[in-house]
Amino acid sequence: MSENAFPTTKTKASENFERSDWSSAYSNVDKEFSNFELKAAKGAIPKDLFGTLYRNGPGRLERNGQWVHHPFDGDGMITSLRFEEGKANLTNRFVRTKAWQEEEKAGKFIYRGVFGTQKAGGALSNAFDLRLKNIANTNVVLLGNELLALWEAASPYSLDPRSLDTHGISNLNGVLNPGEAFSAHPRFDPGHNNQSRMVTFGVNTGPKSTIRLMEFSTQGDDAGVLISNRKDTFNGFAFLHDFAITPNWAVFLQNAIDFNPLPFIFGQKGAAQCLSSSKNNKGRFLLIPRDSGCYALEPPRIFEAPDGFVFHHLNAWEENSEVVIESIFYNDFPSIQPNENFLEINFDEIPEGILKKCRINLLNKNVTTEVLSNQCCEFAMVNPRMLGMKARYSWMATAQKEHGNGPLQNIKKFDLFNSQKHIWSAAPRGFVSEPIMVPTSSSNEDDGWVLTVVWNGERLASDLVILNANDLSEQAILELPLAIPHGLHGSWVEG
Template sequence: MTVAPARPYNRSDWASSFVNVDEELTDVALTPVRGVVPAELQGTFYRNGPGRLERDGQRVHHPFDGDGMIAAMRFDNGRVQLTNRFVRTEGWLAEEKADKVLYRGVFGSQKPGGRLANAFDLRLKNIANTNVVRLGDQLLALWEAAEPHALDPQSLETRGLSRLDGVLKKGEAFSAHPRFDPGHNGRPSMVTFGVKTGPRSTIRLMEFATEGPDAGTLLHDRSDSFPGFAFLHDFAITPNWAVFLQNAIAFNPLPFVTGEKGAAQCLQSKPGGKGRFWLIPRDSGEFAGQKPRILEAPEGFVFHHLNAFEDGDHVVVESIVYDDFPSIGPDDDFAEVDFDTVPEGILHRCRLDLSREIVNTERISERTCEFAMVNPERQGLSAQFAWMAVAERETGNDPLQAVQKLDLSSGATHTWSAAPRGFVSEPLMVRRPGAEAEDDGWVLDLVWNGARRASDLVILNARDLSEVAVLELPLAVPHGLHGSWAAEL
């Protein structure tokens, strides 16, 4: 009989992160408790995630329904300062004033009063909690079902909803997962999308300038419609393609309308359903103006892609694949989730043969993982290395407790672990200025420290994940979502 290895974590340590952020700090100096901050790290590490998880004694049903809170860690000649602010959304301001829950949440959070109080209230509260990116002179807090909120990049004060100088219509969806093209087609750009779902789904693909006097200006814009319901969080880019994976997901809105479930809880995998790869030609690439390509995808559910690249007539897509759509039902407590019953994310590589319209798939890792990225200069190109958050155990599903560097060619790994009492978030690889080697730089991660019930900023050497410095934050930041790095120009 095979005995499963002991779990390397205590549930109470993991769950202790699910608390309200109780203060907003301004330019608080962070001093390393170990190591030295590299002087070459010049810029700001921005991070977004749910910061308010409870109001008037009522906790959100799912952390993804929490109000967005931005943390900015500014690096300047070996010094680091922390500023954090809640995004002053319309919903946050209204609930702050009323001191009670006024809105339902997409992931199942309900207003007080039971089913009758929630039925037929179909308003979506823009909680601005999923990602944060710099575009021109604006810092954008992203939530993919509506417009972004614009913030001041320095003070983090909320400027208000942004329609990007008229690019977006009121309430138009704008992805929380843009991709940054380092300059494959002549100039760097931010590539992003909005999706309008229904029996047919429409993807609006947009590209914005990211450098120069026209930073933030829309460069390219096209819309394409596809058959079927689209549940899309992420996508991948190559120099010529934007690659989407339409998961085999059905949406029955009736329980949402009648107040029984949140909208996301009405999503369900189609038994025996087949996903589709949608490849949209980029208007900055050599196939501009051509029709999209559609290929059948293998079984599984994908939230996040690592990267994509072109290899002759093939497009290669590397993605984190789940056996099924992971969700938390109306009667489940997210802090008590049984990880043994939740599908684990495993890194796969799909090779899309566009000439023969066939797809071949292989697993390229066996370890539970999420939040994977390549060197930003290799976005859309073949990369040798990936950095990702992984479970502490080699096999089995657990919370994410380690950062791993994976050689995508050989399978060799380096790992930094926060176990047994630490839990990692999305690692961010920052390239060393002027670096030539792909793995020359640092990895930044915001780690939940269960021992002191607060967060640590960890700086690692990207080459071998050796620890460079650890800085303790005077702040408890809940497990969060995405972030970005903005270099000082």
């Protein structure tokens, strides 16, 4: 990488990190490993930790000297960390999408990015090129025998769960039409209605938006079989990244968003840059009945949502006549405009994510909102066995400081009942990714481990950190032979 790859920026007085440490994570992944044995640089790998951590995120951020305009436009790279009897092995592969292969051969970007990356030649070259580049970079989950690399605007890519070799686009045994959108944020029902399921959705957006809600078996020989399927159409443009589930409901928050496609059509902006918070509309909670629940076949129920923008939800559950949902709210839709450099983000000028709880009364349609924590957070989860139920504990990535925005440097265990917390910090030179809580067989909700990939600004490489889920005490640090850019989502597969 050239000396000028990262612009020189001074750290603001309010920041307790060096900008160069944070930005140094953004580089191309230049190696692929197969079953590389990892040793604990500190501590010991728990011998009861048995399974595979899969991670997805952008791994190709530059071609022929041109950088993506936003990391979310980077090509997907999967990392697999397999644990067994106190040992760990690493495998990583780029998802060999059609576009990745074409651009590797060409040695340059030949597709536009949704978040603003342009082909060479300016607006004239990009105008009227409305193709979507499936970058398969957002999440990775196992469904049946298929490991699925997900990007929510297109169909998933199927990979081999062990080698990570790319098989190609999957239509899930005929469930999906060619190019049909498939969410990058499925939810795994632990068995609320006597059967564990993967619940997910796809959205067809426009002046009216249609949500296709799908549920797949995750059990035995039927794993991967579609067992529930419904479509519902709503007024307005729907930007939906995540949702929540309860035994009876799939809960969506339709953000109040306007979409002006003209700058995208004329080659001036990426499609996501054409989104903006609506001044004339309110967000809405959309409660779609699940076919396995008590309200199957009934129409959806719609409720006005509080102001703000939501990417991610923590959890939801049912309590008497209420549906309760915990979500991370931003004051506004965060976006990187064409004249902005993502490496020069001023964290003080962009909205932070705040954890809030909304109670939706099904009888009188009242919605009340409560702030659970004012600390900037993202990537929150509960024990997966508590998904859709009232959970006491959550684990999330947070900023180092208590108030205001900042890069994610802490892992926090948060008691949703009394606000008590435990903190593990990677600061000042470390930056955390999404924590994955792996439960033990214990009946205690917070027994298990928390796994997170950490960018080590001192080592200029990534570490895998294993924490005790109960008190976030450090169990082991594994120094990876990879420099993995700040990533997105991942999953844990037992066995």
